Amino acid sequence: MRLRHIHNGKEILEAHPRVITAPEKIGKKLENVFDGSNPVHIELGSGKGLFIREMSKKNPEINYFGFEASTKVIFKWLKQIEEEGFLDNYFIVHSKAEMVRELFSERSVERIYLNFSDPWPKLKHSRRRLTSPMHLDAYGHVLINGGELVLKTDNHDLFQYSLDTLKKQNWTVKYFTFDLYNSEHIQTNVATEYETMFVEEGKTICMLIATLNDKQ
Numbered sequence: 001m002r003l004r005h006i007h008n009g010k011e012i013l014e015a016h017p018r019v020i021t022a023p024e025k026i027g028k029k030l031e032n033v034f035d036g037s038n039p040v041h042i043e044l045g046s047g048k049g050l051f052i053r054e055m056s057k058k059n060p061e062i063n064y065f066g067f068e069a070s071t072k073v074i075f076k077w078l079k080q081i082e083e084e085g086f087l088d089n090y091f092i093v094h095s096k097a098e099m100v101r102e103l104f105s106e107r108s109v110e111r112i113y114l115n116f117s118d119p120w121p122k123l124k125h126s127r128r129r130l131t132s133p134m135h136l137d138a139y140g141h142v143l144i145n146g147g148e149l150v151l152k153t154d155n156h157d158l159f160q161y162s163l164d165t166l167k168k169q170n171w172t173v174k175y176f177t178f179d180l181y182n183s184e185h186i187q188t189n190v191a192t193e194y195e196t197m198f199v200e201e202g203k204t205i206c207m208l209i210a211t212l213n214d215k216q
């Protein structure tokens with residue numbers, strides 16, 4: 001199927017074999033969409049999918065889900081995979097990050113990536129930040145013991161808020177840096193679309209890895 005027009009984007013998404021458009025209606029938890037028991041990693045707010053596409057190539061033994069709320073943005077992702085083809089170890093999920101708790105079983109996800117999430121700078125919108133207590137609670141529910149939350153951002157306020165909230169919500173920040181590109185983690189870093197743009201603009205990139213304490 002050639003993707004030419006965006007006006008019927010919704011129908012194209014619904015028909016695409018790698019897009020899950022109504023994940024709450026598929027009759028099973030998302031981790032069971034894949035055969036076998038490979039670890040599951042998810043990215044929330046994937047944009048046009050560069051990160052998931054690269055990670056799925058690098059790590060064929062991991063099953064990935066890229067969550068993206070915008071039809072238009074997923075359509076652009078599909079345009080790109082039309083050229084390069086898609087791998088069978090990832091799905092695009094047309095859904096909001098807020099659905100994660102409902103869509104996965106408890107302790108079924110090994111890692112959650114938040115890459116350049118919207119910062120929602122106004123205090124009155126702080127609940128929408130993807131590291132607000134409500135979101136961290138949901139991540140804690142679906143992550144396996146020892147599972148990780150990995151966050152990258154150029155936004156220092158969001159980064160500091162995330163560090164503080166994780167601490168308050170009983171998570172351990174195992175690693176953090178305010179300058180990823182001058183850290184040892186740059187060796188294994190896979191850049192996202194926004195990241196590439198921010199680095200070109202001369203911005204520094206913050207990164208943290210956190211795990212929930214004492215998951216019973």
Ligand SMILES: C[S@@+](CC[C@H](N)C(=O)[O-])C[C@H]1O[C@@H](n2cnc3c(N)ncnc32)[C@H](O)[C@@H]1O
Pocket residue numbers: 044045046047048067068069070073095096097098115116117118192193194195
């Ligand atoms: C700033 S872009 C970052 C895209 C990509 N992660 C990157 O680093 O290049 C944020 C993306 O998250 C999506 N998004 C924002 N809030 C979301 C939510 N609550 N659930 C799912 N996607 C969301 C937006 O549509 C947008 O494509």
